[in-house]
Amino acid sequence: MADLSTVFTGIRFENPFLLASAPPTESESNITRAFDAGWGGVVTKTIGLHPVVNVRGPKTKFLRVDNAGPRISMSKRPDSTLLASWNWELISDKPLDWWIPRLERIRKAYPDKVLVASIMAGSGDDRELDNWQTLVRGVQDAGVQAIELNLSCPHMDRVDMGANVGKDPVLCSISTRVVKEVARVPVWVKLTPASADIVEEAEAVFRMGGDAISSSNTFPALPPLDPATLDFEINVDGYVSSGGLGGPAIFPQSLAKMAQLTQAFPDREFSGIGGISSFDQALSYFLLGCGTVQVATAAMLDHAIGPNVIRELIDGMTAFLGRNAHRGWTSLEDFRGLRHGNVVAQSGIGRPDSAGYHGGREDEGEGYAVAVEAR
Numbered sequence: 001m002a003d004l005s006t007v008f009t010g011i012r013f014e015n016p017f018l019l020a021s022a023p024p025t026e027s028e029s030n031i032t033r034a035f036d037a038g039w040g041g042v043v044t045k046t047i048g049l050h051p052v053v054n055v056r057g058p059k060t061k062f063l064r065v066d067n068a069g070p071r072i073s074m075s076k077r078p079d080s081t082l083l084a085s086w087n088w089e090l091i092s093d094k095p096l097d098w099w100i101p102r103l104e105r106i107r108k109a110y111p112d113k114v115l116v117a118s119i120m121a122g123s124g125d126d127r128e129l130d131n132w133q134t135l136v137r138g139v140q141d142a143g144v145q146a147i148e149l150n151l152s153c154p155h156m157d158r159v160d161m162g163a164n165v166g167k168d169p170v171l172c173s174i175s176t177r178v179v180k181e182v183a184r185v186p187v188w189v190k191l192t193p194a195s196a197d198i199v200e201e202a203e204a205v206f207r208m209g210g211d212a213i214s215s216s217n218t219f220p221a222l223p224p225l226d227p228a229t230l231d232f233e234i235n236v237d238g239y240v241s242s243g244g245l246g247g248p249a250i251f252p253q254s255l256a257k258m259a260q261l262t263q264a265f266p267d268r269e270f271s272g273i274g275g276i277s278s279f280d281q282a283l284s285y286f287l288l289g290c291g292t293v294q295v296a297t298a299a300m301l302d303h304a305i306g307p308n309v310i311r312e313l314i315d316g317m318t319a320f321l322g323r324n325a326h327r328g329w330t331s332l333e334d335f336r337g338l339r340h341g342n343v344v345a346q347s348g349i350g351r352p353d354s355a356g357y358h359g360g361r362e363d364e365g366e367g368y369a370v371a372v373e374a375r
């Protein structure tokens with residue numbers, strides 16, 4: 001019998017699959033349904049201390065590409081395939097006082113599941129640094145087993161919040177330090193992919209005692225413009241602001257960020273996020289060295305909390321371990337990080353023998369013009 005359990009930042013998970021901080025984890029009923037469906041853990045929708053009012057109209061839409069053509073649009077239509085989610089949703093619009101009794105109840109009802117609280121405050125002044133500590137005390141007293149710092153929300157106007165913190169190693173360092181001063185549970189830090197070198201922010205986090213990095217949050221993005229109306233496909237009174245792209249489109253980009261992280265810090269712990277909807281994608285993150293993975297978009301599209309997604313993840317990992325039993329693999333630890341050393345500099349990639357070299361271009365290769373002989 002395959003053992004899917006794992007230990008991540010000292011916490012035992014019955015399986016390494018978590019719901020990421022997003023609408024699937026915005027309420028008590030969603031979280032309890034998620035646990036009943038089989039998720040090993042959940043990260044709550046991010047909790048903050050400032051009042052939150054979302055935009056008028058939809059907060060999230062899904063971008064689809066026509067199966068038989070090049071059209072990319074958010075309009076709902078048949079014969080199209082999911083490319084990405086796009087959202088400009090803010091953090092939880094429920095205050096800390098709303099969350100605390102619910103976190104307590106969930107913990108009591110599901111002692112074997114892992115409940116992680118995502119929290120966010122600012123880093124620009126002492127009041128905001130106190131806010132981090134108020135949030136930590138509140139959620140850890142309610143019983144959560146870990147805390148995830150949201151240093152990655154891509155649509156913050158404040159320069160000292162969300163992704164604006166995650167882009168700045170100094171602000172990452174300050175936020176992590178004030179949280180670690182009062183945290184009695186492991187602290188995961190969710191970094192933004194929208195920075196020049198994510199390794200610099202990760203270094204600052206680990207130096208201040210952060211226990212793990214989660215990556216990626218959504219990538220900064222805009223909705224397409226509608227060729228008929230000339231308006232953005234999501235807008236309020238014609239206006240839009242930068243939002244976040246998630247789902248299949250970000251899978252390769254998130255992998256690239258994760259490869260940078262696991263190579264720079266091979267002995268540290270990482271939670272992989274971005275474009276996961278089946279075990280095949282989760283496996284890519286595990287092979288790069290991640291100890292858990294998180295899912296948002298795919299779960300949103302599957303009965304709000306992903307009952308079919310988690311079933312496929314569990315079945316997929318069970319089958320994978322079965323297929324590799326002859327190698328002696330019985331758990332995630334046996335294959336975690338197996339390919340983390342295989343991302344190298346361009347100069348480290350093998351070159352063909354000169355006889356078979358055509359300037360890097362195959363004559364009939366898709367997307368290349370046929371070479372014209374010079375006269």
Ligand SMILES: Cc1cc2nc3c(=O)[nH]c(=O)nc-3n(C[C@H](O)[C@H](O)[C@H](O)COP(=O)(O)O)c2cc1C
Pocket residue numbers: 020021022023045046059060085086087089090091092118150152153190216217218245246247248250273274275276294295296297298
């Ligand atoms: C509608 C929506 C809301 C989100 N809200 C949060 C949030 O409050 N806090 C957070 O850390 N990440 C948030 N995220 C980011 C997700 O947790 C996740 O990092 C991202 O969507 C990439 O994963 P995916 O490709 O599985 O969607 C949100 C994502 C979506 C789509």
